[in-house]
Amino acid sequence: MNKIEIIHGNYTPRTFGWIQDPSNFRSLCDVVAVFDCNSKKYKELSGSVIPQLVSEEDGRKELINALNKRPLAIAYSKLVGTSFFPRASARCNGIIQAAVKGQSRPFIGDWPADNFLRWAHALGFIRYDYESDSFSITPEGKRLSKAYAGNSDLNDKEKAVLIDAVLAYPPACRILNLLAHTDDTHLTKFELGSRLGFVGEDGFTSLGQKTIVKAIALAKDAYERNNIIQNREASADKYARMIAKWLQKLGLVEQKPKKVAVDLAGETFSCSIPQAYVITNAGRIALGRVNGRSRHKRIAKNVFYEMMATKGSDREYIRTRRSYILKFLTRGSDKISYSSIVQRLSCEKLNETIQTVKDDIIGLCNIGLSIQIYEDGCKWSDRINDFVVPQPPDANFKKSQLTGIKEQIRAHLANVSHDYLTLIDLAYDSRQNALFEVKAVELLTEECNFCGQHMGGSRKPDGIIFTDSLDKNFGVIIDTKAYKDGYNLPISQADEMSRYIDENKKRSDVINPSQWWKKFGDDIDLFFFMFVSGHFIGNFAEQIKRISNVTGIDGTAIGIQNLLLVAEAIKSGRLSKCCLRDKAFNNSEFIPLQLQ
């Protein structure tokens, strides 16, 4: 127990434990049955489906051979297959692709196939072998496959096996616990998503519910409103929705639309979010088994190294760190201090701070493990099945620069929620530009008590903030940009800012019908501008001076680390908004304090 196993040879890091797409249990049963050579599904697949669906050049023979191997263990590549471009013209070239009917094809794509594989694995129906990169069925998987009686609906036996499996999957326990123990027992996918997994980190993004409701409130027509309701959800929100859907299908949770209200410039706006959930009586009973209440022994949960992080260049490092912390915790049921964890990590050549360890432990709670958290330490109060921590190739085994920066900033954030550390990831990920805009403005409004909002859409700045409680109020027009290697503030973007400043001066609905400036408070007549990005490079300072010269308005550029430090300074009371006003908009980069 608790040994840290070393995997030799070529080992391919994969991701397990987080499932984005599937929710059809019958399809899951079919996928598990692929690994049981006595099942009807297996015989269909190898006998007729794959011969018909997969062409010779796409590897029909290799897939059939893979299914004929004994004992039956199937390699990842044969199960999942590959993608095609464009995806809409994909051909079937994977066993799991062939095992499930798609939405518009007789098979599913490689990505849904990967997700079905992850699902079967996360619920303990198949096991992974590192050495051969292949999967085989477990006793639980056999039980599920045997329980099939030919109906498309789940029968009681299958349901019982599935419930046992779901209750050993920590994130499902997390969702059940949130629904059972929070003050508000009726939660939306956003409320669940924002408290699921390694919150505030790449791969676990969650849109703030407030932001969504605000956006719905501000939508200009039904089309836009519908679009937001349909499309706006981040990864963790989606994970939460899927898990809740599984629990619903097993009778542990019920879906009920929830009315959500938000305050907007003194007015209350409310809307209904369809993906909201409440726990059922059966769910409460099941949760008793999870938590080991009454006569039940606590269910041992399935944890994997691969679920400790999903993204980023130092993913393996972070996975290893969290796995080690978990291994240390599970060695006893006595309280263990954070400093002793730090010390034990350093014996493994992982040099970390207490803050990082604390945040990791909160993360472990958020993936659904039960740990009592105290001021100076924590206490393990759960049961898990042992798991392998593979030794990754050396090349992958280092902290990334971003992780290092985060750690530095983390140490300075005593008041601002550490969830906002995600901004450091977002600021350097161009495809998460939209979320970066939202979160950056949210930091200022939610943590620093500025009024204002994210705007989005074309011909509007990314956001605005303003004050409403000073002798001399002011407003700021904000533009944000997520860029991989730093932002040089190109002329086009500088001109755009000049235009916004101009529009705000003239305030003519002829020039810009959206009249975005109306969101500023009425009594504001002092304005500034601000650019936010990861960090700035090139001629950005000249561009800022140019904007200022052209418009007569002062502004600044602020890197994301500094924005976080400013937020902390404001929230802690060390920096007043007046002081910020007087110091920050110096027509250059604003650097509030040097880190030592």
Add this chain to the structure above:
DNA sequence: TCGGATGACTTCTCCGACTC
């Protein structure tokens, strides 16, 4: 809406060219 579907982006792997 639900249950995947999609293009995009990041990282890995391969392989010939080149260097020391």
Add this chain to the structure above:
DNA sequence: CGAGTCGGAGAAGTCATCCG
């Protein structure tokens, strides 16, 4: 000569919203 490194291209892996 040969081991090591570089770098470009394509394959593999993983989203983060999208959407029929």
